[in-house]
Amino acid sequence: METRLELDVLIYSDEVRVVTPEELTEWELETASQVSIPTVRLFVALYPYNPAAMSPNYETAAEELPFVPGQIIKVHGDKDSDGFYHGESGGLSGYVPSNMVAEIPVDDEYLKHLLMQQGFLPVDHTGINLSDVASITDDVIVQRMVALFDYDPWENSPNVDSEVELGFHSGDIIYVLGEMDEDGFYYGDLHGRKGLVPSNYLQPLPWD
Missing domain, CATH: 2.30.30.40 (SH3 Domains)
Known part of the structure; x- marks a missing residue:
């Protein structure tokens, strides 16, 4: 049966020697203090x-x-x-x-x-x-809505910045965050994808 032994070593220009536990601990603490975690x-x-x-x-x-x-x-x-x-x-x-x-x-x-x-x-x-x-x-109003029709922003959107909108299919359940904006759009979440959704394509879906 083969036995393997792993050792930490220090390599100098004129010698190689095994690191003592104290030296290893000191090196780990010094290294950790030099690593800055970005805020x-x-x-x-x-x-x-x-x-x-x-x-x-x-x-x-x-x-x-x-x-x-x-x-x-x-x-x-x-x-x-x-x-x-x-x-x-x-x-x-x-x-x-x-x-x-x-x-x-x-x-x-x-x-x-x-x-x-x-x-x-x-x-x-x-x-x-x-x-x-x-x-x-606590203040954000979250509503659950169901899509009545398919919606492809690139084909159906009246806005030039359709890339900020969310595409969806009829029957999809979308979680709407906050109130409707002045253009008739909500900000919605569909399976982790977020974007603007047109209110006239949606219908409220009770939580219960």
Whole structure:
């Protein structure tokens, strides 16, 4: 029967020797102190952003993150020299223009987790209200609706920015967040995909 023995060693220019437990512990503590964990910051989108049509950087537009007003974006680190953060939202990641978003002033890690799970802040017609963030999770109205017809934004949408809308099929159950906007659209969630949905294609579906 073969027995294998694993040892940690230190390699010098003139010798190789086995590391003592004390040296290994000291090295691990020193390494851990040098590793900086980037602070997670939460931002909310103030305006709709379609990189393909709006990005100032044509060559890197594909690396940028599209979003809609009210969408919550998780950001690591600070903005770069071009004024972009690197963020993630809705399962996608990419660069985020700093002038299109605002930071949510919250430090509590559990509340950050709740907000990221929610993925959205209510938006009124005058912009984003960032006051009283701690109560946001209680204030958002979530409605369950069923699609009456198929909807393909590219074919059926009256809007030029149809890429921020959500396509769906008749019978799909969509969870609507917040109130209807002035154009007759809700902000909805379908199996983790989020976007604007036309209210006249939906019908309320009672929770019970």
